[in-house]
Each structure stands twice: as structure tokens, then as C-alpha cells.
Amino acid sequence: MSVVAFERKQDTGAWSERELGTIVAALSGALAPATGREWETGMTEKGDAQFYLLGVGPDQACELCVSRIAGRYILEDGCGRLLFEHRNLDLVALHARAAVPSTSRLLVRAIALWCAIRSALEERLEPVLTETEELLVQFAPQLAAFA
Structure with a gap:
């Protein structure tokens, strides 16, 4: 596994309303009440904002994660594999929508x-x-x- 050092700037560590709205709107199909999925926000060890798409069931395993690190948005699957990264949240949200299984x-x-x-x-x-x-x-x- 390779580690990429990102330059740090002082982020608040929380998602803005616009960012959350963009992600939730992109994943609206996956977050429909019939699917049983939920979402949650959190922070990395360094205080960077993270968004989690949680699966159904009592364990609610993480199916998708979007992180904001130094102005870049990183999309990972539930196993931590990098799916996409970019500075444009709209592009990352489109990739997140495509990454969620429809069934x-x-x-x-x-x-x-x-x-x-x-x-x-x-x-x-x-x-x-x-x-x-x-x-x-x-x-x-x-x-x-x-x-």
C-alpha cells in the first residue's frame, strides 16, 4: 500500500451544507427508505471530514466512504479501496452514485x-x-x- 502525503490546511473538519447536499442528492436512490441504508458523517484521525454510506442490517457495514483531505475528495468502497479522487465534488458524487449497487x-x-x-x-x-x-x-x- 502506498501512502500519499497531502499538504494540510486548516479545515474545520465538518461538511458544509452544500457538500452534504451534493453527496446526499447523488446517493438519493441508495438512501431511499425501501433500501434500509443510512448515512453518517465522521472525521479521520487528522480531523478531515468523512461521509459514510451504511448498509442494512444490524451491523450497518460501510458500503462507501467520501473523504475531504486538503481540498481533494476521495471516494473509497467499503473495503478501503480507492475508487476515485478529484477536487470537484460533483464528479466524485457521480462516481459514488455509479459505485453503489442498484440491487x-x-x-x-x-x-x-x-x-x-x-x-x-x-x-x-x-x-x-x-x-x-x-x-x-x-x-x-x-x-x-x-x-
Whole structure:
């Protein structure tokens, strides 16, 4: 991992209303009440402002982070990997919107659960249906004789 030394100037460490408005507006789809996501602000160890997009669930893992360090905005994913950096917050916000997955994790889990249930039912019903078909093939000629 390489470390980049940024020149420091005295920032207040807090986001301005305009900055927060830009980020929240860009992530409005991800922050919709149906998604269950929330956001929070914080500071780095050096007092630089950070914005966190938190995931759903009790653990609320960080999905996205925007930091302002020495006038530059840095966009990272939940694992701390650098996604984009620039001095223009609007560009960073556009990249943040693109970085957020559009399908919620809850929907993905529901689809996976549905596939698992369907597979389990097919595994259980297939032998029964196969045996029923074999019995029908064996007894159909005898049944036809009675008709």
C-alpha cells in the first residue's frame, strides 16, 4: 500500500451544507427508505471530514466512504479501496452514485433463498415423479384392457 502525503490546511473538519447536499442528492436512490441504508458523517484521525454510506442490517457495514483531505475528495468502497479522487465534488458524487449497487442485498438474498427452496423441492419431488411414471407405464396396458 502506498501512502500519499497531502499538504494540510486548516479545515474545520465538518461538511458544509452544500457538500452534504451534493453527496446526499447523488446517493438519493441508495438512501431511499425501501433500501434500509443510512448515512453518517465522521472525521479521520487528522480531523478531515468523512461521509459514510451504511448498509442494512444490524451491523450497518460501510458500503462507501467520501473523504475531504486538503481540498481533494476521495471516494473509497467499503473495503478501503480507492475508487476515485478529484477536487470537484460533483464528479466524485457521480462516481459514488455509479459505485453503489442498484440491487439491494435484501433482494439478492431473497432471490438466492427462492432458488435454494426450488432446488430442494425439485430434488425431493423428482424421484417420486419418476417412480410414478414408471408405475404408470407398467400398468397402463393392463388398465387399457379393462376399458
